[in-house]
Amino acid sequence: MTVSSSADLPRSVTAASPATASADVAPNPAAPAHMQAPGVRNGAGKGEDWRPALSASRAKEYQRCPLQYRLHVVDRMKEPPTQATTRGTLIHSVLENIYDVPAAQRTREAAQELVMPLWEAMQENTPEVSALFPTVEEFSDWMAQTRDMVDHYFRIEDPRWLEPAGRESHVVAQTPEGVRLRGFIDRIDRAPNGALRVVDYKTGRAPSPRFQEDALFQMRFYALLLELTDRLPARTQLLYLKSGQVLTFDPEASDIERFRYEIARLWDAIEADARRGVFPARKNPLCNWCGVRAACPLYGGTTPPLPEEGIEKLLQTRAS
Numbered sequence: 001m002t003v004s005s006s007a008d009l010p011r012s013v014t015a016a017s018p019a020t021a022s023a024d025v026a027p028n029p030a031a032p033a034h035m036q037a038p039g040v041r042n043g044a045g046k047g048e049d050w051r052p053a054l055s056a057s058r059a060k061e062y063q064r065c066p067l068q069y070r071l072h073v074v075d076r077m078k079e080p081p082t083q084a085t086t087r088g089t090l091i092h093s094v095l096e097n098i099y100d101v102p103a104a105q106r107t108r109e110a111a112q113e114l115v116m117p118l119w120e121a122m123q124e125n126t127p128e129v130s131a132l133f134p135t136v137e138e139f140s141d142w143m144a145q146t147r148d149m150v151d152h153y154f155r156i157e158d159p160r161w162l163e164p165a166g167r168e169s170h171v172v173a174q175t176p177e178g179v180r181l182r183g184f185i186d187r188i189d190r191a192p193n194g195a196l197r198v199v200d201y202k203t204g205r206a207p208s209p210r211f212q213e214d215a216l217f218q219m220r221f222y223a224l225l226l227e228l229t230d231r232l233p234a235r236t237q238l239l240y241l242k243s244g245q246v247l248t249f250d251p252e253a254s255d256i257e258r259f260r261y262e263i264a265r266l267w268d269a270i271e272a273d274a275r276r277g278v279f280p281a282r283k284n285p286l287c288n289w290c291g292v293r294a295a296c297p298l299y300g301g302t303t304p305p306l307p308e309e310g311i312e313k314l315l316q317t318r319a320s
């Protein structure tokens with residue numbers, strides 16, 4: 001895996017002007033009908049495969065703490081949006097919709113013009129996000145940082161030269177071991193020779209080399225998904241918009257095959273927990289950020305009884 005920073009890449013744009021940032025508190029027209037509203041998946045409900053499947057983030061979550069995985073996947077506990085997750089959703093939506101604009105017009109300014117209408121569409125779809133900002137100042141700071149991250153994207157790539165083969169692609173695949181996998185891939189590029197590149201946008205901090213394991217897990221997971229449904233991607237990349245860093249991993253068939261066995265073993269472990277009805281809590285460095293801590297016995301919480309329907313559904317992840 002290689003890491004590069006925006007300093008290595010052409011800088012074709014400058015930072016947002018104060019005038020742009022101040023426009024955030026002014027009323028704006030609603031999102032045009034052709035825009036994909038933030039948080040709404042392309043093709044959702046249009047005959048896609050929504051049967052239970054394992055995602056990269058949930059698989060990693062199980063490795064960290066089986067109880068946290070259970071509470072999210074089996075009990076279906078939802079966590080309320082935060083300023084950080086809301087920013088992530090909004091920026092992903094901007095970077096998805098910018099590719100609807102004709103190639104020559106995909107400028108930093110065009111992306112910035114998408115921010116406000118998409119934010120308004122998001123407020124309509126998820127009204128609770130408005131309550132995240134008790135003061136105008138807090139909203140303005142948040143929006144200024146959001147706009148900065150949109151600008152940072154243009155330091156990493158120039159979308160005028162790209163024509164994605166897929167955006168927010170919902171990919172479902174079954175491994176030879178019968179485990180159904182799912183991923184929403186931010187962008188898939190296809191070269192004229194058919195080679196694939198997977199691109200994922202990140203709005204959090206880039207991990208230090210010691211903590212790049214999670215990033216690598218996600219890239220391998222996407223590589224496996226595409227190998228099973230199309231072809232092994234030649235390259236996978238995580239674009240960290242805050243710092244301008246890019247993590248690049250070029251998968252090899254033998255490595256992805258080993259990863260596939262790792263996923264099969266992981267699923268065996270999940271299935272065994274489900275059949276025993278016990279998903280143990282496991283303390284880990286992310287416990288302080290755990291959204292289901294109130295139901296964790298290691299922190300004085302009470303875990304609810306295991307919902308049987310949830311277990312039945314979970315066990316459908318492996319095809320019989």
Ligand code: SF4
Pocket residue numbers: 065067068281282283284286287288290291292293296297298299
């Ligand atoms: S607080 Fe920690 S141990 Fe408890 S459920 Fe959350 S991640 Fe697991």
